[in-house]
Amino acid sequence: MTNTGRPAAPPMTNPRADRVKEVARLAGRPARLRQGRFLAEGPQSVREALALHSARHAAGEPEVIEELFITEECLDRHAELGLFEGQPAPRLVTEEVLAAMSSTVTPQGVIAVCSFVDVPLEAMLASEPRLVAVMVEVRDPGNAGTILRAADSAGADAVVLTSSSVDLYNPKAVRSTVGSLFHLPVVIGADLELVLTSLRERGIAVLAADGHGDVDLDVLQEGSARRRLAPATDVDSPAGEAQLEAPTAWLFGNEAQGLPDAVLKGADHRVAVPIYGRAESLNVGTAATVCLYASARAQRLS
Amino acid sequence: MTNTGRPAAPPMTNPRADRVKEVARLAGRPARLRQGRFLAEGPQSVREALALHSARHAAGEPEVIEELFITEECLDRHAELGLFEGQPAPRLVTEEVLAAMSSTVTPQGVIAVCSFVDVPLEAMLASEPRLVAVMVEVRDPGNAGTILRAADSAGADAVVLTSSSVDLYNPKAVRSTVGSLFHLPVVIGADLELVLTSLRERGIAVLAADGHGDVDLDVLQEGSARRRLAPATDVDSPAGEAQLEAPTAWLFGNEAQGLPDAVLKGADHRVAVPIYGRAESLNVGTAATVCLYASARAQRLS
Incomplete structure (x- = not known):
């Protein structure tokens, strides 16, 4: 069947339906870990998720988006969100249903339920990265997202979050x-010691970003x-x-404390x-x- | 009388007192404009306000802090907040009073009521700045603060907010x-045309930061x-x-729209x-x- 980009089923209208509640629960970490899924919200985020989904679909790789919920108004304004090759058909929902699913006070008309997109450390390293951003105990979700976005902007090859950092999902x-998040390989929950050892084995210099650094x-x-x-x-x-x-990996630390002393000592330069x-x-x-x-x-x- | 850094008066205990309400009203723009005062909250902000106050006091210039309200616990932990030369005596308040005065849900123990610290455009230009940050229609208070902080970090000589930007207070x-905010000269409510003309007259190049710029x-x-x-x-x-x-002035624009076309055309480079x-x-x-x-x-x- 040709993908017309327009959903056939009538809109979901009941904000108290079990299916709605199941999506809403993904705002919480326990449900995310249990289901292995997370939420991408808003046209821009969902568009990038769709682009990755479609590219993986074409390559026969694991797909990204499991379910796509959208209001009629949003689909009218962003018709492309229904037109990616290989994507799941968008499911129309009312504003009330979308609000009940969303984690934000101002939902932006569309939510994608995505499979986790992180990659194993070994797979990331096998791609021979030349510029990597590593977050160590970064705790604020906004900061973590900003660093990932900056890494993407600067053309970094990968991003790593150690196990003590905030949940990127x-x-x-x-x-x-x-x-x-959908643009470059991201490793999460990584063991810092293993990351440092692995980077060094591949000849990647480890620079610690440190306000008190001597360089x-x-x-x-x-x-x-x-x-x-x-x-x-x-x-x-x-x-x-x-x-x-x-080839360089940058370590970025906690907002208040910076990088732990042991990590600073383990880096090639501060x-x-x-x-x-x-x-x-x-x-x-x-x-x-x-x-x-x-x-x-x-x-x-x- | 020697400043011992310890207040003589007993703590203010009534969160519903008129004086408390008057301070709390400074979270709103109308009260700020009427009173010509604003709030600095938390030890770090207040410390920088005190340093500027003290320097101006020594120089015989207009002082900064009119009133300083602090909890006993905060004064115990940050004794320096009572020890700046020429500062008004700290007034002890209970946690409840401080919470009633504060604009934040997590007040940090100290609030200074400050006189406006901005300077006229002419005074700023007379200091022969070599690096200036100009905000044009920057609307988000967090972004405006971040840009000012970045300008300070980079050692810029001054910051300008045009009249269509967010209220920096x-x-x-x-x-x-x-x-x-207390570290470098800030001009607010400036007329953009006048700013551009004045910068040019002094031979300062005007660079527009523009994601679509050709440079x-x-x-x-x-x-x-x-x-x-x-x-x-x-x-x-x-x-x-x-x-x-x-010598350079950078123009930074609105979060969503960037700089207006007329401004982009008026800049020396995009x-x-x-x-x-x-x-x-x-x-x-x-x-x-x-x-x-x-x-x-x-x-x-x-």
């Missing part, structure tokens, strides 16, 4: 990624620019200095984003963006 | 600045690095290219932070940080 974290990010950027633009004058770079153009004014610190999402873009620029230009 | 905006920020950074490190090879920079090391991955955009706070740090680095190294 938390609806607020998913929302904060603005679709980036200045701008000095590293200048060293990289000098090797690229004026190699004959590169007399200032000490041996063993971090080279941003090399790098600070310089504070030129009088601010006491940068928030972790902001610092992560600056660090990842510095690496991306050095890697692309060198 | 909104408690959420103040909180998001994490004290940076790539990384290309500008590389041009700046080349002029600095390998001037003889600087054959690629077209005449009229933006030079990040020159500059995009490159997106190397598949994210559709960066949020305005993140993009602002990357742009301001790029300028700060170029200016400091050149």
